Amino acid sequence: MSEAKDILIVEDEEKLAKLLADYLKAAGYEPRIIDRGDTVVDSVRENPPAAMLLDLMLPGGDGMEICREIRQFSQLPILMVTARVEEIDRLLGLELGADDYICKPYSPREVVARLKAVLRRIERGGDTSNLPITVDRDSYTARCNDKELELTPVEFRLLATLVESPGRVFSRDKLLDHIYEDHRVVADRTVDSHVKNLRRKLVDAGMGEDIIRSIYGVGYKLDI
Secondary structure (H helix, E strand, C coil): CCCCCEEEEECCCHHHHHHHHHHHHHCCCEEEEECCHHHHHHHHHHCCCCEEEECCEECCEEHHHHHHHHCCCCCCCEEEEECCCCHHHHHHHHHCCCCEEEECCCCHHHHHHHHHHHHHHHHHCCCCCCCCEEEECCCCEEEECCEECCCCHHHHHHHHHHHHCCCCCEEHHHHHHHHCCCCCCCCCCHHHHHHHHHHHHHHHCCCCCCCEEEECCCEEEECC
């Protein structure tokens, strides 16, 4: 890493914050710690970090509201790192614009690995030219390993959404918004059936079974 990236750790548990900082330093990053919620937004405005690890339950402010406020002026990569493990919290966090949601207890190595994955995706800036899957929305065609895929319109829109943001986690509700253009009301678990069929067709085209990864309690992402 030619230049250390500044990573903001927002965490009020001192030992945990220092542990994360040690692992980030070992990985070549430059961490700094804030232990209160009411100073985070000003700090991000004045000294924008490369990414932020954000706890949700903080003295002086709520992490969800902090994320909401930051998203009004910045696309800073935000990884929520929290003891809130309920599905509704994960979904809300992602809908507010978090790039990942990591539940406590966790391995600091996993946090660093997932931070690296988010930064790689952001740095790629949406460039999908190196992916083995291509989609063309104008012609409604998709190819995998140079083999044209036979997809239903819903499967095509599902694949296109995932391919255009590889590594991003989509909730089922968000995917429904993308795959049904008439915004019909259907059960969110309908997405699971479409994903199952799409996975099968991708496997037939030479991809691994985990190409579309299920994120427990949250949704799906393209894992390339």
